[in-house]
Amino acid sequence: MDTKHSIGIFDSGYGGLTVFKSIAQKLPQYNYIYFGDNARSPYGDHSFETVYQYTLECVEWLFAQGCPLVILACNTASAKALRSIQQKVLPVKYPNHRVLGVIRPTAEIVGAYTESKTIGVMGTRGTVNSESYLLEIKKFFPEINAFQQSCPMWVPLVENNEHLDPGADYFVKKYVEELLQKKKEMDCILLACTHYPLLIPKIKAILPEGVSLLGQGEIVANSLEAYLANHPEISSVIGADGFKSFFTSGDQKMFDEHASIFFGAEVNSEHIDLKPIF
Incomplete structure (x- = not known):
C-alpha cells in the first residue's frame, strides 16, 4: 500500500x-471517500440477505478505490451485514482491510448516559428487528434495560x-410517545439511525424533562x-491531505442538494453505476 489511501464511509x-x-x-487531516447507495435506499425494510449483498458490493467498491478501512455509517448495514463481512469475507479475500460499524461504539458508552438504567432505542425496522443494539448493550451493561421503537416514516421524511x-410533527410525536409508554423510568433515548439527527429539534421539543437524547456522530x-491510534498499520497508509470526495449511485444533482444539508457544507458528487466489482 502507498500512503495516499482514503478512509471509506458508506x-x-x-x-x-x-x-x-x-x-x-x-x-x-485524513482523506475520505463517501459513498451513498441512494439508488437502492432505504435499506431499512430489506431482508438480511439483500442488505448484506448491497453492503458488500458497496464495501468492495470502496476497497477498489483504495480504502483499506471502511466505516459502515449506516445502522441497518451495521446490524445486518457487518459481522458476516468481518468474519466471512475479510479473512478470505481482504486480510489487510478493515470494516467497522456504528453499533458497537455506541453500545460501549451508552451506560454513561443513564442513571435509571432504562433507555430507549429508536431505529429503522431493520435495525430494530435485528435486535443488534439489545445484544451489544447487554454485553457491556447487563444491568441496563433497553426498549426499542421502529420509526418507519422518519427516514422518508428526512430524505x-x-x-x-409541520407535517413531520405528527410522526415524531407518535413514535416518541409510543417509546416512552414502554417504561416510565426511561431517561435516555438513543437515535440508532444516522438520519435522525436532523429531527433532533422536533424530538427535543416533546421530550419530558430528564430524558436525554443521544446521537452517534461524535461517538x-x-x-x-x-482505533487509528491503536492501529498504526492502518493509519500510516491513509493520505493526510484532508481530501474529501463524494459518490452516489443515485441522481447526482439531487444527492448534492440533500447531502449539503446533512453534511453542513457544499457537496459535489460523482455518479457511479454500481455493479459487483469482484
Whole structure:
C-alpha cells in the first residue's frame, strides 16, 4: 500500500453524512471517500440477505478505490451485514482491510448516559428487528434495560427534506410517545439511525424533562480516533491531505442538494453505476 489511501464511509443514502461530518471535524487531516447507495435506499425494510449483498458490493467498491478501512455509517448495514463481512469475507479475500460499524461504539458508552438504567432505542425496522443494539448493550451493561421503537416514516421524511415541516410533527410525536409508554423510568433515548439527527429539534421539543437524547456522530468519531491510534498499520497508509470526495449511485444533482444539508457544507458528487466489482 502507498500512503495516499482514503478512509471509506458508506451509507445507504444521506444519513451517514451526519457521522462523516463529525468524523471530518474530529479528524480533518485524513482523506475520505463517501459513498451513498441512494439508488437502492432505504435499506431499512430489506431482508438480511439483500442488505448484506448491497453492503458488500458497496464495501468492495470502496476497497477498489483504495480504502483499506471502511466505516459502515449506516445502522441497518451495521446490524445486518457487518459481522458476516468481518468474519466471512475479510479473512478470505481482504486480510489487510478493515470494516467497522456504528453499533458497537455506541453500545460501549451508552451506560454513561443513564442513571435509571432504562433507555430507549429508536431505529429503522431493520435495525430494530435485528435486535443488534439489545445484544451489544447487554454485553457491556447487563444491568441496563433497553426498549426499542421502529420509526418507519422518519427516514422518508428526512430524505425528502420534509423534516422541518409541520407535517413531520405528527410522526415524531407518535413514535416518541409510543417509546416512552414502554417504561416510565426511561431517561435516555438513543437515535440508532444516522438520519435522525436532523429531527433532533422536533424530538427535543416533546421530550419530558430528564430524558436525554443521544446521537452517534461524535461517538463514532471518537471511536475512530482511538482505533487509528491503536492501529498504526492502518493509519500510516491513509493520505493526510484532508481530501474529501463524494459518490452516489443515485441522481447526482439531487444527492448534492440533500447531502449539503446533512453534511453542513457544499457537496459535489460523482455518479457511479454500481455493479459487483469482484
